[in-house]
Amino acid sequence: MVRKIEFSFRREQGSQRMNQRHHEADEPHSLVLRLGADDPLVLESGASLAPVQIAYQTYGTLNAERTNAILICHALTGDQHVANVHPVTGKAGWWISMVGPGKPIDTDRFFVICSNVIGGCMGSSGPASTNPETGEAFATGFPVLTISDMVRAQARLIDHLGIETLLAVVGGSMGGMQVLAWASLFPSRVFAAMPIASAAKHSAQNIAFHEVGRQAVMADPEWRRGRYQQEGARPVKGLAVARMAAHITYLSEPALQRKFGRKLQDREAPTFSFDADFQVESYLRHQGISFVERFDANSYLYLTRAMDYFDLAADNGGSLGAAFRNTRTRFCLVSFTSDWLFPTSDSRQIVHALNAAGASVSFVEIESDKGHDAFLLEEPNLFATTRGFLNAAATARGIPGGAA
Amino acid sequence: MSSEALRSDYRLVAEMVRPGTRVLDVGCGDGELLAFLAQHKQVDARGIEISREGVAACVAKGLAVIQGDADTDLADYPDDCFDYVILSQTIQATRNPKIVLEQMLRIGRNAIVSFPNFGHWRIRTHLMFKGAMPVTENLPDTWYNTPNIHFCTIRDFVALAEALQARIVRADALDAAGKPVGVKMPWWFWNLMGEQGIFWLARQGD
Numbered sequence: 072m073v074r075k076i077e078f079s080f081r082r083e084q085g086s087q088r089m090n091q092r093h094h095e096a097d098e099p100h101s102l103v104l105r106l107g108a109d110d111p112l113v114l115e116s117g118a119s120l121a122p123v124q125i126a127y128q129t130y131g132t133l134n135a136e137r138t139n140a141i142l143i144c145h146a147l148t149g150d151q152h153v154a155n156v157h158p159v160t161g162k163a164g165w166w167i168s169m170v171g172p173g174k175p176i177d178t179d180r181f182f183v184i185c186s187n188v189i190g191g192c193m194g195s196s197g198p199a200s201t202n203p204e205t206g207e208a209f210a211t212g213f214p215v216l217t218i219s220d221m222v223r224a225q226a227r228l229i230d231h232l233g234i235e236t237l238l239a240v241v242g243g244s245m246g247g248m249q250v251l252a253w254a255s256l257f258p259s260r261v262f263a264a265m266p267i268a269s270a271a272k273h274s275a276q277n278i279a280f281h282e283v284g285r286q287a288v289m290a291d292p293e294w295r296r297g298r299y300q301q302e303g304a305r306p307v308k309g310l311a312v313a314r315m316a317a318h319i320t321y322l323s324e325p326a327l328q329r330k331f332g333r334k335l336q337d338r339e340a341p342t343f344s345f346d347a348d349f350q351v352e353s354y355l356r357h358q359g360i361s362f363v364e365r366f367d368a369n370s371y372l373y374l375t376r377a378m379d380y381f382d383l384a385a386d387n388g389g390s391l392g393a394a395f396r397n398t399r400t401r402f403c404l405v406s407f408t409s410d411w412l413f414p415t416s417d418s419r420q421i422v423h424a425l426n427a428a429g430a431s432v433s434f435v436e437i438e439s440d441k442g443h444d445a446f447l448l449e450e451p452n453l454f455a456t457t458r459g460f461l462n463a464a465a466t467a468r469g470i471p472g473g474a475a
Numbered sequence: 476m477s478s479e480a481l482r483s484d485y486r487l488v489a490e491m492v493r494p495g496t497r498v499l500d501v502g503c504g505d506g507e508l509l510a511f512l513a514q515h516k517q518v519d520a521r522g523i524e525i526s527r528e529g530v531a532a533c534v535a536k537g538l539a540v541i542q543g544d545a546d547t548d549l550a551d552y553p554d555d556c557f558d559y560v561i562l563s564q565t566i567q568a569t570r571n572p573k574i575v576l577e578q579m580l581r582i583g584r585n586a587i588v589s590f591p592n593f594g595h596w597r598i599r600t601h602l603m604f605k606g607a608m609p610v611t612e613n614l615p616d617t618w619y620n621t622p623n624i625h626f627c628t629i630r631d632f633v634a635l636a637e638a639l640q641a642r643i644v645r646a647d648a649l650d651a652a653g654k655p656v657g658v659k660m661p662w663w664f665w666n667l668m669g670e671q672g673i674f675w676l677a678r679q680g681d
Contacts, residue, residue: 423551434541435530463537
């Protein structure tokens, strides 16, 4: 009985959060840049998008010379709420350990910007946004995007903020792909670049995992060919399963073993049923359910697709080195030993290309058993590397302050 | 840091490097030499270091250093991309010193190598009278746990340079106190009195 009440409470709360999220898609709790119908964003697919809305957060103060701006690029299921309370979940920002006063990305010294990627669902134009022509959500009528499209939209925001050259662009995973695209598309606008746990192309294995996730979403009858919002449906099961599968890829075997092992969930013995007997099952179910409350199913399809299409070498005649030819940007790459989704070899490939291009590049592989998610967690070596790299870049650019 | 505070072998290496050039330090440790060269010689300083701690220390100093291995990662650099490639106190720890030196002379116009001289009289007497692999202040490891798997003498190194058809631009030997052994002395004297050798090599014809 108690369980049932808890469940319906959870459902109620979840439903409220989903309503709040639908609201965020058009009217976010963020700063918003609106580009008019006369100022379209031409996409890599050839489609053009107008009007465009970009939701963003900033932290710290832009200096008079406009030289201390750091752009943070968020990962697949992240958003612009880096270091403030999230308007939907009420939780702390996703990189609160990294960004803030005195933190490695020090908002006392730097002006930090993070925008929701286009295709996202937290206030930048995406499939959950209302199509002004129809008054309904775009759903699958939204054009398919690429990582470069996200970056070109961000460049419009940086123009709007009156910043010519960013001190640094920093991001992990899909955020790291954006960092690489920034450095390749706008080399003169990126003084320093820090792609973390990332790759210059999405691997076959990673595309395969994404396809599993998309198929789970689309197999949910409540997905309604993408028109769930119009039809008042909630494709929560498909998206939750997609998240469960993806979440496994963000961890590592040792981390799962350490955290859960074969421990049972609130019971002494197996129940000989398909209930969540094991703690790891219960944990994944929780991950799935809490994710659907804050994320849009169609957005998930679009953003995973954008990552799949990413191949920086292919965009440059097959040569990754050509993507960075004559670059003056200083790079710092980081990978984690137990990350099997974006393994160290992916980062090394970028390092080799940058060396071949004669670029200034640092690279460190950090020992961690936490898998791909390590970049979001308390990793003292990541913090030290980030702090050192950014402070050195700031000093090289003549920005006052900093210990060294 | 002033040049007096710098390790004596580093000081000699720093003397050999022309200002404003491109330098790769292979096995750069915590970046002491690179930082000195960047500050006092305005070089474009790059490094390779095998230990995570070393790389982290270098990045924190603002140096461009990648985690890597001299034996495997030099092959990834294009020809002629550095003016100097430095290998200090590391060649004896490489798996294939000849290939490492070859790669250094391929990617750089000049190679500067410093190494402990196994022909030093103290090491010779240690082996002669104790009959055991020498363990000294500068070489404190025992034979079974040392990372130094390819010791050589100054004479051996000269032979390797000749085998690679490299030109010896300059050679120095430092005694136990870090002072240069007399310049005018013959090779055999250096090989006996030098605790370490520092060689500046270039390609024939360059």
